Amino acid sequence: MQNTAVFCDMDGTLLNSEHRISMRTRRAIAGLAGRGIPFAVVTSRGIAGTYPVLELGGVSCTAVTYGGGVILDEGRNVIFHDGFSRAKAQEVADFLGAECPNVAWIAYSFEDWVSPHRSDPRVRREERVVMAEARDGGVDSIERDEVQKLLCICDPEDTLEVERRLSERFPELTVVKSSDILIEVMPAGLSKAGAVRFLCDHWGVDPADALAFGDNYNDVPMLEVAGRSYLMGNAPDELLARMPLHAPGNDEDGVARVLEELGFVR
Structure with missing residues (x-):
């Protein structure tokens, strides 16, 4: 055994x-x-x-x-x-800003995690849950050219639609729903x-x-x-x-x- x-x-x-x-x-x-x-x-x-x-x-x-x-x-x-480039992460962030403006997102690179939405109550809640704080900033402020994940925080009624739109726009990435309000965007495979x-x-x-x-x-x-x-x-x-x-x-x-x-x- x-x-x-x-x-x-x-x-x-x-x-x-x-x-x-x-x-x-x-x-x-x-x-x-x-x-x-x-x-x-x-x-x-x-x-x-x-x-x-x-x-x-x-x-x-x-x-x-x-x-x-x-x-x-x-x-x-x-x-x-493993991860994807800052350039690819920026593409996802730009798409969210233009097409899904009610989504708050956080980008992660090893121990660094950044968000331009730190004042959003949904991001504050995520920080409380994981007992750590994001850093104010965008993808361009990440030092290493390897981003493991973008976390999209949605309102529950929007999650499935946001997941669908991300999957259609970025078929080269893995897009998966992990809760009623969370969508993970990660490297393919x-x-x-x-x-x-x-x-x-x-x-x-x-x-x-x-x-x-x-x-x-x-x-x-x-x-x-x-x-x-x-x-x-x-x-x-x-x-x-x-x-x-x-x-x-x-x-x-x-x-x-x-x-x-x-x-x-x-």
């Missing part, structure tokens, strides 16, 4: 509704480490928005950030990264599934022997590549109908309870 690995989304999965890691879940993660089973969080959050929550929960682990754009080992060393394959190869684990947990549409590729995958009980009904294995919700210690039931944690 030890020749496996566990991959876990953060928001809506590992974290409860208060965006915290419960004590029971902390113990489950520690139990995996005690048995030598690799554990990785696989999140669309950026680097700066991932570690404060892990540190508060007392968790040290491999972190897949930006939906696979940057992977850091347990010592926080970058072992993989970048996904949580690719991160799972990379880490399984890194650890010498067959993806068919891996476990994965997720709760939303951007988790589906990861859930499909892992041999045993659980959709959280708080996931959208459409996804729950599609996927056979379900875990209790994120406010019910769903990840920990499944790991306990499977005997991974004593």
Whole structure:
């Protein structure tokens, strides 16, 4: 059983509704480490928005950030990264400004994240959730010519239309809805599934022997590549109908309870 690995989304999965890691879940993660089973969080959050929550929960682990754009080992060393150019990111930003003016966006490059919309309450909320602050600025203020992601924050009634328009305008990019208000714009081919394959190869684990947990549409590729995958009980009904294995919700210690039931944690 030890020749496996566990991959876990953060928001809506590992974290409860208060965006915290419960004590029971902390113990489950520690139990995996005690048995030598690799554990990785696989999140669309950026680097700066991932570690404060892990540190508060007392968790040290491999972190897949930006939906696979940057992977850091347990010592926080970058072992993989990918992104698109500042010029491409500027194209997306210009399109949003002209065609979707009610969308607030944030651009991410490694630990730097910038937004010209910091006064927008939706951006302020995102900052509170991830326990980090964006920097005032546009794409042209990013130092490195590698942008991992643009996060589009929409009003709920606009999200599907914005996703459609972005997908049509930028077929060369990955555009995926990650919540009722969030759309991720990332390099083509970048996904949580690719991160799972990379880490399984890194650890010498067959993806068919891996476990994965997720709760939303951007988790589906990861859930499909892992041999045993659980959709959280708080996931959208459409996804729950599609996927056979379900875990209790994120406010019910769903990840920990499944790991306990499977005997991974004593």
